[in-house]
Amino acid sequence: MTSRSSLPGSAAVAAVAAAALAGGLLVSSASASPAAASAAETRIHDIQGTTRISPLVGQQVTDVSGIVTGVRTYGSKGFWFQDPEADADAATSEGIFVFTGSAPTVAVGDAVKVSGTVGEYIPGGAASGNQSLTQIAKPAVTVVSSGNPLPAPVTVSAKSVPSAYASEGDPAAGGSINALPLKPRAYALDYYESLEGSNIRIGSSRVVGATDPYAELWVTVKPRENDNRRGGAVYGSYTAQNTGRLQIQQLAPISQQPFPKANVGDVLSGTTEGPLDFNQFGGYTLTARTLGTVTDRGLERESTRPQRRGELAVATYNVENLDPSDPQDKFDALASAVVENLASPDILALEEIQDDNGAKNDGTVSAEETLKKFTTAIAAAGGPSYVWRTIDPVNNQDGGEPGGNIRQVFLYNPERVSFTERGAGDATTATGVVREKGRAALTHSPGRIDPANAAWENSRKPLAGEFAFRGRTVFVIANHFGSKGGDEGLPSHHQPPVRKSEVKRLEQAQSVNAFVKDILKAQRDADVLVLGDINDFEFSATTKALTADGALYPAIKALPRSERYSYVFQGNSQVLDQILTSPSIGKFSYDSVHINAEFAEQNSDHDPQVIRFRP
Template identity: 65%
Template structure:
């Protein structure tokens, strides 16, 4: 999924390009014959006044932002019109700390601007603002316009209209229908004072001091308190991001399933990282839902347990080794084979040509032993420096851990970072030309992306082929609240090409040996219903085993209030139709504010 960087804090909502505001105190009332806020906002997403100067726009200050590069304040007209499509609030961008307070009655003269958080290339909607303002304070201590309640009844069940084909799929020029579409409803409240009440947390507090709630508690609920993302055509309309205008230290530290009791209220904003956001100057009290980390069962003597776990840029300088080790030993019950994603090289993000990761892996293995687990052995292939994407200098790759007391590794020389592994036939059985080996590493599908790691293992005398993957991320895709509907998923092009290569390689194995047992697993960076998964499964070569779970348990990741599948374990027909398998998505990270990775590990148990 799109990664968040430190640059985010400098660009939460507005690029600082405007002049500082000036404040003038008057005793006479403001000029009455002026443009009102609802005129500026209009009944579409973009203002008819964009680029024009407006004079003496009246409003009551409802919120003040004093931090970051998006400093400014919100005003709302206490005398609304009768059109539900026209917002009565607007953000005034000052660039410096505003000299107004909540409850001030002001008039604002400035230029109307349509600011696109993240830039126009992001595809995001724009935020209507007044920039380069001259502010006149008319009076202080006024009653703030009552906050509009957002709840299950007010938010439509339909998510968004389709974009205008004549405008490349943009919804910007369409007249808002706030009683029909959720995104239109939220847009009609842009800049206004809004509130929610007794809302359930559906994405825990993150390092950027934000969380997500739902105002629709019965909308695609998961059994642990989240909201499931199960289809491109079934968006969760009740999701809303919560940020705060107050001190960071006062922001609730929440997990999925907790509740913000009482009222949470403040201006409705739109930002780059999630779209519509309630920027709270009043936050409800946090009530714990008591969520606990899951533990899977131990595999039986006759079961082979294979797991995938994205350990999120693990390098020797990290302080999470003991926690990851405890998770593998205690929560995953020491699987026989663990495919790890995002193992970094021995000096992490330092970009000095280092590609070896033996220090990183050995430190994790030692921590597993210290946690009471087995002394795993491991195999991997060092990538070509700076060719596999991820954090610059980190050289992330997949690595196999395996318990030599339970399973043996078939070492076969010839595998390196640039040589493609193949499939041959020996005594009627499929055999890899190298173990471990990489699948088609020179193919352009893997440009700036991790190459799959293929290997042979033997359990109770039977060969099992395991392919560890970390497909191209969703970075660059348009967000769900984009100005273009449906949003473009540009990252799919490369991911589909990668899935095609992996599927073809599995078919090569199955062509030689129809009953070969193949496990293809890892961070697929795509949903179980996605085109990527359909390509991986093509012609029945593989099947995503997470689909064996009840629908409400099919998630490995929690993003912007949506619990979704990114990590998968796909199995060949002989495993699916064999002596039975058992699948578990072990929820230890994605739902928690103190996660050690943003992914939940997955475990498959079967009898080869």
């Protein structure tokens, strides 16, 4: 057998490929040396090599042998095959994907010989920061025999996956880990990469990410890794990843085999087995040839307690692009959640209320019909007759779905709280703070904070309002910060991943922090709540900027660490929605009310937050 080191030009090609990938380039047969590899028994592990980049990238390989372990006839069509005779190096995978482009003509169990071009495909494109998938493209496939036993699967378990997530990227390569030697016993990402394309198996595993509309779910092979009482895996810092998470898909089309519905805390029982893929939406994915069955653990939606007579209850809820064209069932379900799960809060800040014709992009900006339909549904569910206050945005200037004109809205119960009108602002007029009779007051209520600031370009501007409860003024600022769109995923080839969206949220947080300080300068003991979809973690730079100089406190930190989450993304239970309090609000009751994020059937993808205190 020809060794990797003796293949013509392989070291040079690998170095060029690694540098190209570090720069975010897609390496293919057109971007590497055309030198041909020796046809003498090139093995799959020769192609995979001991780094993330094949030493044979761009080269032609001939008659690579193996057994077909999985066939995909939809999406990225192709098949996986694997060498049943592994080498002694734990860093080299024995399996690989063959991209056919059309429905493959092979079957699981076929012994095949494959010739083609070795490539590194980046799911999502170079700008995504994703790792690449080593594959053989433009293949010529010969079936030698059929009905062969499959190579024994590698069992992925709590014991086999390292606790450290990834090594630091190479500074000389822009922070990339592409060219670093794999250390599968030291780092989880290296461990999974060493199995890329291989036949793997997991046993019964806890579901940490519910079944989504794309027929996939997330499990963890580590039962006790950052687990909480509801079954999730809590994401607590940038340096403490949940390494046991794996995405689960199935090879059979949904039309042939429906994908099971599972909630967080359920168990994917029995054996799940198939090739380990890497894709754009989650990274390492077990593409199940054999899929376990879901054991329902009976997760229930939470309900918070009602506020007491002297308590003010304030909540925030992202209702996910609500507009009048949504089915009445969605309005009714959201309304029921407000009444039954949130106990009809006195003030409710809503995010993602769309205009009256939703995503139709015709210049409409009013949300009157949306809000009428929603408040009517709340009243029909037994809730209060809420009154609303909001400011219509300039058409298509606040981000979100084009034509939808999402905005924040205050709903309030006039039987419990009153709204202080101070000359409503408009989309481009900034509200300010003045001192009036020794107390802080807004110049516009409702009003927008700093709307001309470049930090809010193509993003939702904060909505500020002045409320009165039992003779005490409470300032409420509803927010929907910039999304994490464009950030690299956790399994990026950059480690740590690049979080470029944080730059805008940091500027937005600084703007809101400065406004809160203006209120506190005018009245040191003013009660101020900053709340909404902050789109960032309680430990993030965004939150640190919001709380700078002690102006605010992230109230979710009053909860035990295992209960700090409002959203589940790729199997991580994490914080995106927050309520922050000014220093005068020293005693409060806080609740992250888990009714959506952990469930396959959702009315929104966010969990609402509620705080109760005595102003």
